[in-house]
Amino acid sequence: MGKTVAEKIFDSHFVDNPSGDIHVISLDAVFCHEITTPVAINDLVSRNKDRVFDPDKIKAVIDHVTPAKDSKTAMQGKILRDWAQRHNIRDFFDIGRNGVCHAIFPEKGFVRPGHTVIMGDSHTCTHGAFCAFAAGVGSTDLEVGILKGVCAFHYPSTIKINIVGKMPAGVYAKDVILSIIGRLGVNGATNKVIEFTGPAVDAMGMEARMTLCNMAIEAGGTCGICYPDMTTVEYLWEFIKDKYPTKEKAFEEFKKFSPDPDAEYHDVIEHDISRLEPVVTFGFKPDQVKPVKEMEKTKVDQVYIGSCTNGRIEDLRIAAQVLKGNKISDSVRGIISPATPKVFRMAMDEGILKIFMDAGFCVTNPTCGACLGMSNGVLAEGEVCASTTNRNFNGRMGKGGMVHLMSPATAAASAISGHITNSSLYRAGKEL
Amino acid sequence: MKNFSGKVLFLDKSDINTDEIIPAKYLTEISKKALKPHLLEDLQLNGFAQGKDIQGKSVIITRANFGCGSSREHAPWALEVNGINMVIAESFARIFRQNMFNCGMMAVELPGRTINHIFQVFSGKETFIETDLEKNIFILKADGLEEKAGFSISDFDRSLVAAGGWVEYADSKY
Numbered sequence: 001m002g003k004t005v006a007e008k009i010f011d012s013h014f015v016d017n018p019s020g021d022i023h024v025i026s027l028d029a030v031f032c033h034e035i036t037t038p039v040a041i042n043d044l045v046s047r048n049k050d051r052v053f054d055p056d057k058i059k060a061v062i063d064h065v066t067p068a069k070d071s072k073t074a075m076q077g078k079i080l081r082d083w084a085q086r087h088n089i090r091d092f093f094d095i096g097r098n099g100v101c102h103a104i105f106p107e108k109g110f111v112r113p114g115h116t117v118i119m120g121d122s123h124t125c126t127h128g129a130f131c132a133f134a135a136g137v138g139s140t141d142l143e144v145g146i147l148k149g150v151c152a153f154h155y156p157s158t159i160k161i162n163i164v165g166k167m168p169a170g171v172y173a174k175d176v177i178l179s180i181i182g183r184l185g186v187n188g189a190t191n192k193v194i195e196f197t198g199p200a201v202d203a204m205g206m207e208a209r210m211t212l213c214n215m216a217i218e219a220g221g222t223c224g225i226c227y228p229d230m231t232t233v234e235y236l237w238e239f240i241k242d243k244y245p246t247k248e249k250a251f252e253e254f255k256k257f258s259p260d261p262d263a264e265y266h267d268v269i270e271h272d273i274s275r276l277e278p279v280v281t282f283g284f285k286p287d288q289v290k291p292v293k294e295m296e297k298t299k300v301d302q303v304y305i306g307s308c309t310n311g312r313i314e315d316l317r318i319a320a321q322v323l324k325g326n327k328i329s330d331s332v333r334g335i336i337s338p339a340t341p342k343v344f345r346m347a348m349d350e351g352i353l354k355i356f357m358d359a360g361f362c363v364t365n366p367t368c369g370a371c372l373g374m375s376n377g378v379l380a381e382g383e384v385c386a387s388t389t390n391r392n393f394n395g396r397m398g399k400g401g402m403v404h405l406m407s408p409a410t411a412a413a414s415a416i417s418g419h420i421t422n423s424s425l426y427r428a429g430k431e432l
Numbered sequence: 433m434k435n436f437s438g439k440v441l442f443l444d445k446s447d448i449n450t451d452e453i454i455p456a457k458y459l460t461e462i463s464k465k466a467l468k469p470h471l472l473e474d475l476q477l478n479g480f481a482q483g484k485d486i487q488g489k490s491v492i493i494t495r496a497n498f499g500c501g502s503s504r505e506h507a508p509w510a511l512e513v514n515g516i517n518m519v520i521a522e523s524f525a526r527i528f529r530q531n532m533f534n535c536g537m538m539a540v541e542l543p544g545r546t547i548n549h550i551f552q553v554f555s556g557k558e559t560f561i562e563t564d565l566e567k568n569i570f571i572l573k574a575d576g577l578e579e580k581a582g583f584s585i586s587d588f589d590r591s592l593v594a595a596g597g598w599v600e601y602a603d604s605k606y
Binding site: 024064137140187217284374393395 | 455457500530586599
């Protein structure tokens with residue numbers, strides 16, 4: 001019987017089968033940030049087990065609240081920083097070099113096809129875009145990952161989503177994934193891996209694929225996975241060129257993790273995007289999705305562009321295309337947070353930051369901050385935010401605030417008009 | 433092993449997420465105790481009065497997909513410091529469920545029809561649940577009513593509950 005991507009990865013990392021379908025697998029990388037890791041570190045210290053399984057396989061970043069906003073967040077950063085130093089964790093990214101974890105770690109080439117990755121962060125599913133098995137875990141799983149380099153999961157069952165049809169102009173990966181979550185529901189992929197495949201995914205760059213996989217968790221999915229192809233190889237080439245004689249050889253190697261033709265799936269879904277319109281969420285759950293045009297009367301107080309979903313250079317380029325030559329509404333506070341220093345620098349060099357600033361946006365440093373209501377753009381009670389992030393839960397960006405999730409194009413257009421609106425890049429019925 | 437019997441808090445809503453269980457702004461707390469007053473602070477549910485309803489409860493019974501959203505283990509911890517060591521639901525989000533057992537707590541699934549029945553019979557009444565881990569039976573009691581419901585948890589989850597969590601288990605084995 002053939003295997004899915006996740007089955008191949010699990011079988012190549014098998015450590016133990018303690019009972020039932022529980023598989024303990026070895027980890028190629030354990031990612032850490034300053035919110036969920038300090039509690040794991042403190043617990044290891046208190047158990048007299050302050051060790052790490054392999055300092056080169058642990059990558060750490062301060063990203064959620066940076067610069068620290070108060071003594072508590074400063075202490076969280078300090079615990080992570082001191083720990084990285086005493087265990088010789090070389091890939092530790094502090095202020096000035098830090099970015100949103102799910103943007104900076106791929107950018108550094110840390111994730112490869114066939115890898116296993118855990119992190120104490122639910123959006124770890126993002127890294128499946130590289131054909132890896134990457135899953136969010138709690139602090140205890142993280143702690144064991146740090147200590148032993150293993151993690152336990154149910155043997156994976158997979159839903160394959162075949163995305164067909166040509167992407168209409170002005171419609172983006174964010175619209176695609178929101179439409180998929182709207183279809184599956186917030187519980188539709190719980191305990192399942194999602195393979196995203198089909199011509200629409202083949203045509204996407206790595207950044208769009210990361211946007212897609214990033215929100216697999218919003219349908220309950222353990223991990224989103226894309227198949228490796230030359231796009232994957234091109235993105236990783238600067239990090240792997242010493243390992244493979246040619247790009248084709250690298251692809252041949254990576255292809256081993258593509259699913260077998262006779263792999264068995266929990267479900268196979270065809271998702272046609274040829275008539276998809278830009279969409280937006282309307283409630284407190286990410287599966288509450290409507291076309292933008294049905295939400296056009298909704299006024300917004302703040303527009304936030306950034307996060308592990310949509311804070312990469314492609315996202316900024318799209319938003320800048322919409323903003324160029326325009327001013328944002330007087331009633332709107334615009335905040336843009338490039339997801340990493342590299343994205344920030346590219347946006348600067350390409351003149352994108354100037355476009356944002358000319359339009360009236362505030363440019364902040366890379367941080368998760370506002371997305372989860374921790375810093376850099378918390379909402380007041382009763383306020384509405386048009387946001388390129390991934391969660392619209394009640395209170396997510398501030399108690400009593402309302403979050404509408406959307407693409408960077410729709411967010412930029414909404415900043416200009418002061419209410420939710422389609423971008424000038426979208427023209428109904430017209431193909432790219 | 434923790435205590436899995438006591439008074440029940442009924443939460444008649446599906447998809448209660450971890451931001452509702454414990455908002456992100458409290459994730460800067462280093463001690464679990466500090467989470468105590470903020471459990472379910474952002475939950476919007478008709479008739480639910482946060483402080484009064486949580487006080488003295490040991491078990492939550494709720495609907496589908498409890499604990500969806502963020503991976504924060506602060507969600508089980510916020511329950512734990514309020515004396516709630518078990519949640520019974522129609523289904524759970526994967527990470528939350530695993531976090532519960534990793535902490536030596538229990539997240540037990542019952543079929544939707546059983547959950548429906550329990551809500552119909554017991555919701556709104558002061559209900560006490562007794563958990564028999566040897567016979568795998570819950571005994572629910574309220575106003576002279578008594579009903580039993582069988583449950584199952586995997587051997588692996590059971591060993592985590594018995595060991596008091598995943599760290600000691602894994603360190604001795606791998």
